Amino acid sequence: MINIAVLGYGTIGSGVAAVLKTNRGIIARKAGEEIGIKYILDLRDFPDDENADRIIHDYSVILQDPEIRIVVEAMGGVEPAYTFARQAIEAGKHFVTSNKALIAEYGAELIALGASHRVNVFFEASVGGGIPILRPLNTSLSSEDILEITGILNGTTNYMLTKMSEEGSEFADVLKEAQEKGYAEADPTADIEGYDACRKIAILTSLAAGRQVNYTDIHTEGITSITAADMKYAAAMNRRIKLLATSRKAGDSYCVMVAPFLIGADHPLSMVNDVFNAVFVRGNMVGETMFYGAGAGALPTASAVVADIIDAARHMEEHTPIQWDPENLTLVSEKKMACAYFVRTTADPEAIEDAFGNVTYVKAEGIEGEQAFVTGIMDGATYAEAAGRIDGIIQMIRVN
Amino acid sequence: MINIAVLGYGTIGSGVAAVLKTNRGIIARKAGEEIGIKYILDLRDFPDDENADRIIHDYSVILQDPEIRIVVEAMGGVEPAYTFARQAIEAGKHFVTSNKALIAEYGAELIALGASHRVNVFFEASVGGGIPILRPLNTSLSSEDILEITGILNGTTNYMLTKMSEEGSEFADVLKEAQEKGYAEADPTADIEGYDACRKIAILTSLAAGRQVNYTDIHTEGITSITAADMKYAAAMNRRIKLLATSRKAGDSYCVMVAPFLIGADHPLSMVNDVFNAVFVRGNMVGETMFYGAGAGALPTASAVVADIIDAARHMEEHTPIQWDPENLTLVSEKKMACAYFVRTTADPEAIEDAFGNVTYVKAEGIEGEQAFVTGIMDGATYAEAAGRIDGIIQMIRVN
Numbered sequence: 001m002i003n004i005a006v007l008g009y010g011t012i013g014s015g016v017a018a019v020l021k022t023n024r025g026i027i028a029r030k031a032g033e034e035i036g037i038k039y040i041l042d043l044r045d046f047p048d049d050e051n052a053d054r055i056i057h058d059y060s061v062i063l064q065d066p067e068i069r070i071v072v073e074a075m076g077g078v079e080p081a082y083t084f085a086r087q088a089i090e091a092g093k094h095f096v097t098s099n100k101a102l103i104a105e106y107g108a109e110l111i112a113l114g115a116s117h118r119v120n121v122f123f124e125a126s127v128g129g130g131i132p133i134l135r136p137l138n139t140s141l142s143s144e145d146i147l148e149i150t151g152i153l154n155g156t157t158n159y160m161l162t163k164m165s166e167e168g169s170e171f172a173d174v175l176k177e178a179q180e181k182g183y184a185e186a187d188p189t190a191d192i193e194g195y196d197a198c199r200k201i202a203i204l205t206s207l208a209a210g211r212q213v214n215y216t217d218i219h220t221e222g223i224t225s226i227t228a229a230d231m232k233y234a235a236a237m238n239r240r241i242k243l244l245a246t247s248r249k250a251g252d253s254y255c256v257m258v259a260p261f262l263i264g265a266d267h268p269l270s271m272v273n274d275v276f277n278a279v280f281v282r283g284n285m286v287g288e289t290m291f292y293g294a295g296a297g298a299l300p301t302a303s304a305v306v307a308d309i310i311d312a313a314r315h316m317e318e319h320t321p322i323q324w325d326p327e328n329l330t331l332v333s334e335k336k337m338a339c340a341y342f343v344r345t346t347a348d349p350e351a352i353e354d355a356f357g358n359v360t361y362v363k364a365e366g367i368e369g370e371q372a373f374v375t376g377i378m379d380g381a382t383y384a385e386a387a388g389r390i391d392g393i394i395q396m397i398r399v400n
Numbered sequence: 401m402i403n404i405a406v407l408g409y410g411t412i413g414s415g416v417a418a419v420l421k422t423n424r425g426i427i428a429r430k431a432g433e434e435i436g437i438k439y440i441l442d443l444r445d446f447p448d449d450e451n452a453d454r455i456i457h458d459y460s461v462i463l464q465d466p467e468i469r470i471v472v473e474a475m476g477g478v479e480p481a482y483t484f485a486r487q488a489i490e491a492g493k494h495f496v497t498s499n500k501a502l503i504a505e506y507g508a509e510l511i512a513l514g515a516s517h518r519v520n521v522f523f524e525a526s527v528g529g530g531i532p533i534l535r536p537l538n539t540s541l542s543s544e545d546i547l548e549i550t551g552i553l554n555g556t557t558n559y560m561l562t563k564m565s566e567e568g569s570e571f572a573d574v575l576k577e578a579q580e581k582g583y584a585e586a587d588p589t590a591d592i593e594g595y596d597a598c599r600k601i602a603i604l605t606s607l608a609a610g611r612q613v614n615y616t617d618i619h620t621e622g623i624t625s626i627t628a629a630d631m632k633y634a635a636a637m638n639r640r641i642k643l644l645a646t647s648r649k650a651g652d653s654y655c656v657m658v659a660p661f662l663i664g665a666d667h668p669l670s671m672v673n674d675v676f677n678a679v680f681v682r683g684n685m686v687g688e689t690m691f692y693g694a695g696a697g698a699l700p701t702a703s704a705v706v707a708d709i710i711d712a713a714r715h716m717e718e719h720t721p722i723q724w725d726p727e728n729l730t731l732v733s734e735k736k737m738a739c740a741y742f743v744r745t746t747a748d749p750e751a752i753e754d755a756f757g758n759v760t761y762v763k764a765e766g767i768e769g770e771q772a773f774v775t776g777i778m779d780g781a782t783y784a785e786a787a788g789r790i791d792g793i794i795q796m797i798r799v800n
Contacts, residue, residue, distance in 0.1 A: 132540030140532030306543035
């Protein structure tokens with residue numbers, strides 16, 4: 001029996017207990033031994049829960065118990081998760097987490113600490129929930145020069161955009177519905193402003209580059225400005241509006257941004273609907289790959305956590321290296337990213353063509369009193385300069 | 401420097417050399433040391449090739465060289481690959497292969513031999529080319545009870561079906577075009593009859609079940625009977641015809657088959673076009689996942705081979721267990737698989753409904769003199785019984 005401790009008995013923590021229980025036999029076969037939860041650390045008590053007698057409130061019990069070789073953090077937030085992580089690793093325990101905030105901020109540091117203590121630090125569930133992506137990036141795609149990572153990394157916004165696209169509804173109405181269904185939080189800021197996706201693409205880019213990418217350096221736009229009218233234009237172009245977190249190799253660095261994009265119906269990401277997530281990866285040898293699945297939810301996320309636990313259990317005496325140096329990678333400005341732009345404006349065609357040259361006009365049923373067009377491919381700085389020369393821009397969405 | 405030997409300097413072997421050369425720095429960083437090809441075994445000489453001085457013709461040189469810790473087999477076919485594999489493993493060398501015929505036949509045996517000699521046997525490239533699927537199945541999805549694996553696993557047939565769907569052309573014409581473009585071989589039997597996909601789903605199912613699945617036990621149908629008329633009906637139903645290799649959990653075993661299926665436009669596999677491949681995996685905790693990418697081609701396949709080489713290099717002194725017991729898994733008959741059936745027949749509605757009960761009729765533009773319909777969901781035995789009661793069946797395609 002391999003004894004583990006779970007920190008936090010919320011959605012993910014209780015999901016981990018559920019996965020370990022439901023698939024006990026399969027997991028024991030894969031790990032080589034049965035895996036049991038000895039302690040669950042939580043501020044609360046759960047007197048009626050089947051794991052009531054495993055709940056403790058004092059972390060030092062876990063740190064001091066030599067039977068605990070793997071600590072699983074499922075609390076979320078940076079503190080006390082960060083302090084607990086350091087203490088676990090320094091006590092020689094493998095550390096598994098689903099916490100994107102913790103990893104985006106301290107991933108490099110915790111990996112280095114893990115290396116010096118010869119324990120594993122695994123965090124598959126921190127990006128893409130149940131989708132296997134970090135481990136494949138670190139192992140299966142290890143021979144690749146990663147040219148692009150583009151993800152639909154936030155289930156809430158993807159659900160909302162799918163609804164807006166299918167039902168023609170406005171942002172505010174869809175947000176309200178998503179909140180009622182439990183797909184959006186009471187304070188939806190982190191999702192709809194792109195902050196959640198931003199931390200996830202920071203983690204993915206750090207792993208692709210092998211260097212620290214600060215999420216605060218990433219240009220991030222949310223979906224709050226997307227309207228039903230935009231969706232009509234998208235349909236007219238046979239495109240979809242998706243919140244993409246994208247990272248493109250530029251020289252020795254990456255150009256990274258989070259923003260709504262119009263993607264073609266033939267792009268693999270275009271079929272990723274509702275709360276599903278996907279990560280599209282382009283390597284210089286393998287070409288296009290994509291990893292698709294449930295980006296959130298208790299059981300899918302816990303499934304990824306338990307896979308990490310099994311990996312740690314299989315390599316109890318061995319350290320798995322993860323390339324993620326603490327040295328900060330200076331990102332290439334998002335203004336350098338070349339793409340076409342979809343623009344809606346009250347300006348007239350003469351002014352538009354004067355500023356942008358040849359453009360392709362788009363018509364959507366029932367929308368009058370404005371011009372909508374797609375520019376040629378240009379970088380962000382060129383676009384901004386041209387856009388500054390026409391008045392009355394209603395909307396701009398990048399075209400992938 | 402880690403020295404490796406490559407067996408076979410054909411498409412994949414030379415691809416491995418190209419990947420190792422192009423991404424040398426990245427690979428060295430990931431493997432911890434530079435990886436160099438010391439020998440290439442081939443019957444031929446390549447006097448003008450940059451690797452001319454590495455070509456040898458005597459395998460014993462490789463077996464007896466203690467510097468060679470990793471042997472990479474890229475010859476294809478069962479013999480002499482099988483003999484060479486055993487000899488390499490028995491000599492204490494890690495063994496990496498892209499050879500699906502070898503692994504479908506001797507995977508369990510070679511894994512067991514590897515375990516007893518404490519060396520790794522890796523074969524990611526044998527299924528899905530460059531798509532990371534076997535390693536994720538063995539690691540990232542290790543906590544899952546795998547309920548379904550359904551793959552588009554053959555690029556040739558997927559290219560042909562995509563062309564037929566888009567261009568309305570007939571099978572024979574598309575086959576000819578695919579042969580001219582090099583997407584289909586002069587003897588296309590293994591692809592168009594489903595034999596290639598059959599070996600791949602056998603490997604995938606063996607890994608999911610942890611037991612040997614004999615590919616000869618798998619019910620396999622190809623795409624040779626698919627016509628332009630079928631494609632018209634598919635379009636009328638907003639469905640796609642895809643050659644699926646599918647494995648569904650049934651009790652403690654799996655029901656496995658390779659056959660053309662009609663899949664809905666909302667299924668993740670429906671957007672997998674041209675030579676691309678994808679593997680859809682459903683687990684009891686994670687739900688739906690999908691892995692998409694290039695299923696063939698020198699560089700994508702070689703990329704997966706090199707990822708295996710890096711994994712072997714990282715774990716030079718450690719054996720990575722792979723669950724695949726030699727004991728044969730008795731498959732559940734494909735006649736037990738429940739699905740709906742699309743049927744074209746010259747029988748009249750009365751006879752159809754007498755045999756199948758309520759059905760949904762389908763019309764396609766320009767097709768007269770027949771009835772086409774979709775049955776309710778029933779198992780294969782029930783379908784066969786009902787179909788036996790009507791005359792003049794022109795076509796049957798399962799509906800996923």
